[in-house]
Amino acid sequence: MTQSTPPAAEQGGAGLEGRLEALGALFEEALERFVAARSAQPIENLHEGLRYALGLDLPAGPGRGKRVRPLLCLLTAEALGADPRRALPFALAIELMHNFALVHDDMEDGDVMRRGRDAAWVRYGAAHGINLGDYLLVQMMAALAEGEPDGLDDATRVRLLRLLTSALDHTHVGQALDINYRHRRSLSEEEYLRIVREKTGYYLAAPIQGGAIVAGASQRVIETIGEMAQYLGPLFQIIDDIIDLTDGKGRESVGSDIREGKRSYLVAYAAQHGAPAQRERLFDILDKPREATTREDIDEAFAIFEALGAVAAGRDYCRRLHEDARRHLERLPRELAEPLGAVIEMLVSRKQ
Amino acid sequence: MTQSTPPAAEQGGAGLEGRLEALGALFEEALERFVAARSAQPIENLHEGLRYALGLDLPAGPGRGKRVRPLLCLLTAEALGADPRRALPFALAIELMHNFALVHDDMEDGDVMRRGRDAAWVRYGAAHGINLGDYLLVQMMAALAEGEPDGLDDATRVRLLRLLTSALDHTHVGQALDINYRHRRSLSEEEYLRIVREKTGYYLAAPIQGGAIVAGASQRVIETIGEMAQYLGPLFQIIDDIIDLTDGKGRESVGSDIREGKRSYLVAYAAQHGAPAQRERLFDILDKPREATTREDIDEAFAIFEALGAVAAGRDYCRRLHEDARRHLERLPRELAEPLGAVIEMLVSRKQ
Incomplete structure (x- = not known):
C-alpha cells in the first residue's frame, strides 16, 4: 500500500475482518517506514534489537505480535469519521510503547521467552536490554512528536x-x-x-x-x-x-x-x-x-x-x-x- | 521562595554566583512541588525511589547533585530576557531525564555507587531499578506536557x-x-x-x-x-x-x-x-x-x-x-x- 492508496475505509465492502486487515497493512507499512527512517545509519545491536523487539525481522504475520493496540486506535479514528492515516503517529507511538513495556517487563519478571523466542534481553544481554527498552520509549516520543507529514496540530x-x-x-x-x-x-x-x-x-x-x-x-x-x-x-x-x-x-x-x-x-x-x-x-x-x-x-x-x-x-x-x-x-x-x-x-x- | 517572590533576575545585585544561587533555589522548590504533586498517594519503593534518585531525601545542597543542567537552562532563559519561571517545565524535564539516565546507566555499567551512596538499583533491587528509571523518564514527559501554570504554548x-x-x-x-x-x-x-x-x-x-x-x-x-x-x-x-x-x-x-x-x-x-x-x-x-x-x-x-x-x-x-x-x-x-x-x-x- 502506498501513499496514494485510498484509506482503508474506502476499500470495497469487506466488513470488519476486511477493515482490520486493511488497517493492519496500513500500520505495518507505516511502522516499517518509521523504523527505516530512524535507523538510516544502523548501530550494531541497537537497531537490530529495535527490529527484533518489533518482530520486523520476521515476515508480516502473527509472529510480529497481534498489534491489537494500534488496530484499536486506527479502527476508532476511522469509525468516528477521521482518515485513519491521521491516527498513524499515535498508533505507532502506542505500539512502540507496548514493546518498550514488554522488553523491560521481561527483565523485571525474569522471563526468558517472548512470542516463542528469546526475550530481547536474553538475545542482546542485560545492558543492551535496558538500553533497547529505553530506546523504544524514545521512539514512542519521536513518533508522536514528528509523526507523518500532513499530520496533527x-x-x-x-x-x-x-x-x-x-x-x-x-x-x-x-x-x-x-x-x-x-x-x-x-x-x-x-x-x-x-x-x-x-x-x-x-x-x-x-x-x-x-x-x-x-x-x-x-x-x-x-x-x-x-x-x-x-x-x-x-x-x-x-x-x-x-x-x-x-x-x-x-x-x-x-x-x-x-x-x-x-x-x-x-x-x-x-x-x-x-x-x-x-x-x-x-x-x-x-x-x-x-x-x-x-x-x-x-x-x-x-x-x-x-x-x-x-x-x-x-x-x-x-x-x-x-x-x-x-x-x-x-x-x-x-x-x-x-x-x-x-x-x-x-x-x-x-x-x- | 513562594509563587509571589519576584524572579531571581530581580533580586539585588548579587552577580553570577548570586544569580545561580537564586535560580537553584527556584529550581529546588519547583522540583519539590512537582514530585509532591506526583506522589500524593505514594507507592512503596517507587516514590521513595523517585525522591532517593533525585536526592530529595537529603537536605538541599551538593548531595543532591550539582543540578548543572537545569541551572544552565534557567540561566540561558533569563539571560535572553525571559522570566526564568517559564523555563521551569523544561528545567524539571531535563533534570528528570538526567537522573533517569544515571539510574539506568549504573545498571548497564554495573556501577554500585552514585553520589557517595548506593546506586538506586542496589538500594531497591534490579526490578525496581528498571521500573524506577522508566518512571523518571515518564515524569520527564509529565513535566514537559503539564508544566507549571501560566506556562508554555x-x-x-x-x-x-x-x-x-x-x-x-x-x-x-x-x-x-x-x-x-x-x-x-x-x-x-x-x-x-x-x-x-x-x-x-x-x-x-x-x-x-x-x-x-x-x-x-x-x-x-x-x-x-x-x-x-x-x-x-x-x-x-x-x-x-x-x-x-x-x-x-x-x-x-x-x-x-x-x-x-x-x-x-x-x-x-x-x-x-x-x-x-x-x-x-x-x-x-x-x-x-x-x-x-x-x-x-x-x-x-x-x-x-x-x-x-x-x-x-x-x-x-x-x-x-x-x-x-x-x-x-x-x-x-x-x-x-x-x-x-x-x-x-x-x-x-x-x-x-
Missing part, C-alpha cells in the same frame, strides 16, 4: 502526549505494586484488582482514546472509553489467569504462572478465602524457584484453587466485568460502539 | 519535546556504541570521539537550547549552541578521563576507570598509537574483573599511557576543544555569552 500532539504520560504513569505504579507483592505472602482480591487496573486499565484505554482524540471526539466519549477500559483490562487479565490453569498457551505450559510465582486472580481469591494452612502452602509453592517447582506442586496448587471454588469465582467475576464494559460501550456513538464491540468480543472469545 | 511544548527526543536518541546510540566497545579490544581516537559526542554533545546542548527556545531565541542561536556543545561535551569528558589518573574523585579512587575497564580517551590514544604488545597488555588489564585488578595492574596501565604521551595528548586535545567551544560562544548574543561563558569556565576549572 500541536494542540492535539500535546493532548496525546498527556494521554501517553498518564497511561505510562499508571503502568509504572502498577508494575511497582506488582514487584512489591512478589515479596509478600498475602494478597486480597481488592489489592489484586488495584494492581491490574493500574497495569492494564489505562494502558488499554489509551489507544482507543487516542484514536478518538484524533477524530475530534467529545470529552464525554473520551471519558466513557476510559471507564469502559477499567472493566476490560481486568477482564482480559483474569481470563488470562484462568487460561493458565486450563489449556495454557500450549499444552506443556499449563501452570506456568504458578512456576513463575505470579500473583494471579486465583492466588488473590485463595489467599483471601483459604484457611491459613492452604494459604501458607500456596505461597510456599509460588515462592519456590521456577526450576524447583514440580508437577506435583502445580497439581497441589490447582487442588487448592478447586477446593475453594476460585476458578468459578473468577469466571463469575469476568461475567460481571464483561457486562459492565458492555454497559459503557452502549453509551458510545453507535458508529464506534459497533465495530469496537465486535473487536472486544473477538478478543474475549480468542482468549477463552 | 503548545507549539513551544512540541518544539521542546522534539529537542528532548533528539537528545535522548543520540544518548542511546552513544550508550549502545559504548556497550559494544566493551567487548572489543580495539578503539581509535575517532571511534572514541564519536561515542563521546553521541553520549554527551546533544545531552549537554539540550538544556541550553531549551532555555533559549523558551526565551524565543532565533534558530541561528539554537544552532550555535548545538555546535558549541559538540566541543564542550567531549571537553568535559576527556577532563574526567584524565582526572581519573591524577587525583580522582578522592585519593583512593585513582584509576577506578581502569578497574571498570572503561574505554577512556587515554585508552583510545594508547590503542591507536601503542605497539601491539602494549595494546594487548592494556586490554588484558581493562578486561579483568573489577575485583581482580591489582594496584600493580593500574600502575602498569599508567606506565603505558605515560610512555606513549597519552595524557599530554589529551591535555592538548582539551585545549583545542576549549578554543573551539569559545569560538562558538563568541557568536552568541553578548547577554548570553557572558554568563554562559563564566559558568563554562567554572565547570572546566572545577573539573581540573
